[in-house]
Amino acid sequence: MEKDLMDILRCPEDKGRLRLDVDEEADDGEVLAGTLTCQECEHAYPIEDGIPNLLPPDLQAEIEEELEDAAG
Numbered sequence: 001m002e003k004d005l006m007d008i009l010r011c012p013e014d015k016g017r018l019r020l021d022v023d024e025e026a027d028d029g030e031v032l033a034g035t036l037t038c039q040e041c042e043h044a045y046p047i048e049d050g051i052p053n054l055l056p057p058d059l060q061a062e063i064e065e066e067l068e069d070a071a072g
């Protein structure tokens with residue numbers, strides 16, 4: 001994920017600004033892994049393989065449930 005995206009990314013729930021915590025960064029400055037935390041609702045959105053996952057919390061829970069059902 002390019003850090004420039006921080007200027008346009010917003011929390012899907014309340015359009016709040018996001019804070020970037022970088023866990024892993026490429027040589028060119030691209031964020032490979034980390035967390036985007038909403039400054040309004042404090043919900044954390046993961047960045048995995050360079051892709052920010054900005055699904056709303058309820059949708060995220062729904063998908064996780066479905067994945068668990070599929071696995072079980």
Ligand SMILES: [Zn+2]
Pocket residue numbers: 011012013014015016038039040041042043
């Ligand atoms: Zn929020």
